[in-house]
Amino acid sequence: MSILVIGEHDNSSLRPSTLNVVSAAKELGDSIDVLVAGSDCQGAAQEAATITGIARVLAADELALADGLAENLAPLIQSLAENYTHVLAPATTYGKNLLPRAAALLDVQQISDISGIESPDTFVRPIYAGNAMATVRSGDALKLITVRTTSFEAAEQTGSAPVEPVSGSVDAQLSTFAGEELTRSERPELTTADIIVSGGRGMQSSENFAMLEALADKLGAAVGASRAAVDAGYVPNDYQVGQTGKVVAPSLYIAVGISGAIQHLAGMKDSKIIVAINKDEEAPIFQVADYGWVVDLFEAIPQLDAALEATAR
Amino acid sequence: MKVLVPIKRVIDANIKVRVKADHSGVELSNVKMAMNPFCEIAVEEAIRLREAGTAEEVVVVAVGPSQSQETLRTGLAMGADRAILVETDPIPEPLAIAKLLKAVAEKENPGMIILGKQAIDGDNNQTGQMLAGLLNWSIGSFVSNLEVAGSSVKVTREVDGGLENIELVAPAVITVDLRLNEPRYASLPNIMKAKKKPLETHTPEDLGVDVSPRLEVLQVVEPAARAAGVLVTSADELVDKLRNEAKVI
Numbered sequence: 001m002s003i004l005v006i007g008e009h010d011n012s013s014l015r016p017s018t019l020n021v022v023s024a025a026k027e028l029g030d031s032i033d034v035l036v037a038g039s040d041c042q043g044a045a046q047e048a049a050t051i052t053g054i055a056r057v058l059a060a061d062e063l064a065l066a067d068g069l070a071e072n073l074a075p076l077i078q079s080l081a082e083n084y085t086h087v088l089a090p091a092t093t094y095g096k097n098l099l100p101r102a103a104a105l106l107d108v109q110q111i112s113d114i115s116g117i118e119s120p121d122t123f124v125r126p127i128y129a130g131n132a133m134a135t136v137r138s139g140d141a142l143k144l145i146t147v148r149t150t151s152f153e154a155a156e157q158t159g160s161a162p163v164e165p166v167s168g169s170v171d172a173q174l175s176t177f178a179g180e181e182l183t184r185s186e187r188p189e190l191t192t193a194d195i196i197v198s199g200g201r202g203m204q205s206s207e208n209f210a211m212l213e214a215l216a217d218k219l220g221a222a223v224g225a226s227r228a229a230v231d232a233g234y235v236p237n238d239y240q241v242g243q244t245g246k247v248v249a250p251s252l253y254i255a256v257g258i259s260g261a262i263q264h265l266a267g268m269k270d271s272k273i274i275v276a277i278n279k280d281e282e283a284p285i286f287q288v289a290d291y292g293w294v295v296d297l298f299e300a301i302p303q304l305d306a307a308l309e310a311t312a313r
Numbered sequence: 314m315k316v317l318v319p320i321k322r323v324i325d326a327n328i329k330v331r332v333k334a335d336h337s338g339v340e341l342s343n344v345k346m347a348m349n350p351f352c353e354i355a356v357e358e359a360i361r362l363r364e365a366g367t368a369e370e371v372v373v374v375a376v377g378p379s380q381s382q383e384t385l386r387t388g389l390a391m392g393a394d395r396a397i398l399v400e401t402d403p404i405p406e407p408l409a410i411a412k413l414l415k416a417v418a419e420k421e422n423p424g425m426i427i428l429g430k431q432a433i434d435g436d437n438n439q440t441g442q443m444l445a446g447l448l449n450w451s452i453g454s455f456v457s458n459l460e461v462a463g464s465s466v467k468v469t470r471e472v473d474g475g476l477e478n479i480e481l482v483a484p485a486v487i488t489v490d491l492r493l494n495e496p497r498y499a500s501l502p503n504i505m506k507a508k509k510k511p512l513e514t515h516t517p518e519d520l521g522v523d524v525s526p527r528l529e530v531l532q533v534v535e536p537a538a539r540a541a542g543v544l545v546t547s548a549d550e551l552v553d554k555l556r557n558e559a560k561v562i
């Protein structure tokens with residue numbers, strides 16, 4: 001097996017999702033290359049070179065690749081793919097946008113969002129918002145796969161693989177990057193955080209979310225949200241956890257004022273410990289919670305704050 | 314400009330799906346079906362473009378069994394002008410669907426194709442991106458805002474880090490996210506009117522597309538259940554459990 005991992009990065013540094021995908025690749029075989037395709041992306045390529053157990057970093061450094069546009073990147077993946085049995089990308093918005101286009105160019109039926117590997121051609125993936133797990137075998141000679149990052153450990157970074165330049169992108173001139181509004185936060189990132197405090201419609205306002213943020217800071221946690229909280233404008237879109245938002249699996253997930261709709265559970269039920277704080281004892285979130293507290297959240301949050309304070313080590 | 318909107322018939326989002334006893338799939342008989350929620354948002358956006366005078370015609374397309382006509386009629390009742398059914402049973406894989414949609418697009422010559430970002434049955438999130446690749450068109454995926462400006466389309470995309478703006482050269486493929494709009498309900502008069510709107514049918518054969526599957530589903534099982542938890546009654550108790558029992562803080 002020879003595997004190409006599509007590295008996710010912002011040119012200067014590598015995104016941690018790449019490390020999880022490399023671990024998935026290691027279950028398939030031990031000849032693993034990581035592609036870093038960008039512009040002025042030596043920083044990201046050097047960081048990729050430290051991933052333990054990979055053979056090479058392929059660095060495609062061209063202006064047309066600066067912004068991760070699928071129209072320019074997919075032809076590069078298409079031309080590289082002939083050297084590999086598997087091409088893997090993270091099931092993040094970056095990988096989901098890019099890999100299906102490459103799969104179409106290669107006439108391959110992609111396998112999305114795998115959470116397990118049975119053999120080099122057989123994979124497990126959640127369907128119906130995680131209500132069912134499907135085992136699928138691919139008949140395509142080449143496999144294109146996006147990987148659920150929370151299902152695989154992050155690979156270590158103790159290596160020093162060679163970085164080799166590659167070319168083959170095109171400037172399709174079909175789209176241009178016109179700016180971004182990234183959420184800036186001092187808190188850990190949702191998808192890699194060890195603890196997450198998430199709020200739902202029960203929070204009632206963005207002002208009230210500040211309470212959760214204070215609690216999160218005490219725990220060194222990231223802040224997440226349900227779709228209802230995002231739709232209501234309490235927090236930005238990138239806070240959304242669920243079937244159609246982010247999939248997370250922290251050691252501790254505290255759901256506050258979240259009912260536990262199946263679409264929300266789809267994004268967090270692989271968390272190690274789940275805490276539910278909700279005033280409705282019938283709320284479905286209690287069915288997946290390790291610790292449930294039936295209480296008004298506006299009473300609970302200050303008390304929890306105080307209890308953490310009192311027992312802080 | 315003509316807008317094509319591919320829509321999929323799926324299990325209603327409010328239904329709790331059940332895995333079949335023989336593990337061959339999920340139970341689909343006697344289950345309430347509906348238009349995929351993201352497709353409703355796609356139809357709504359196309360109709361708004363027509364109402365704004367940006368689009369002249371909205372054509373909904375479904376690939377699937379003859380019952381998909383119901384889904385198409387729902388799209389027509391929302392306000393689409395025409396419908397196309399590509400009749401296949403079962404519904405093929407995303408790559409084959411994208412090939413069928415490409416064949417339809419080559420007949421219809423739309424200026425834009427708007428899809429949902431994801432069908433909530435297979436959760437594949439592939440079809441629009443594949444279609445754009447096959448057509449060699451620009452792609453705006455996971456779109457939460459869309460503006461047509463002459464021959465370019467400005468979109469805002471929901472990405473992991475926040476929002477991203479890109480400008481697409483038309484014709485473009487768009488896949489829509491939840492916050493693009495709030496889809497309308499079809500009124501009773503419009504449901505009646507929709508029954509008379511034109512619906513044409515094609516087959517993969519007449520479109521010249523091979524839809525044979527590439528994947529084999531070996532089994533479908535229930536996910537591992539979580540063990541039942543306990544209730545606590547105070548903050549101190551909760552913090553104590555998290556610290557000393559679960560050891561997660």
Ligand SMILES: Cc1cc2nc3c(=O)[nH]c(=O)nc-3n(C[C@H](O)[C@H](O)[C@H](O)COP(=O)(O)OP(=O)(O)OC[C@H]3O[C@@H](n4cnc5c(N)ncnc54)[C@H](O)[C@@H]3O)c2cc1C
Binds near residue numbers: 261263
């Ligand atoms: C296609 C599709 C995709 C979706 N994708 C997602 C997704 O990715 N992520 C997601 O989260 N949802 C998603 N949803 C929406 C999902 O179905 C639910 O509507 C949503 O998760 C509900 O959010 P919520 O729990 O915050 O709100 P609600 O269901 O309204 O629950 C609010 C909860 O807060 C509790 N509460 C209220 N006030 C208090 C108080 N003072 N103290 C304590 N508790 C209180 C209530 O008891 C209630 O349980 C999707 C839906 C569809 C159809």
Ligand SMILES: Nc1ncnc2c1ncn2[C@@H]1O[C@H](COP(=O)(O)O)[C@@H](O)[C@H]1O
Binds near residue numbers: 320352430440
């Ligand atoms: N059978 C189908 N018929 C028409 N459109 C489809 C079909 N399957 C998927 N689509 C479109 O592709 C989108 C994404 O689906 P998927 O790639 O399966 O997650 C859907 O929201 C639809 O717009």
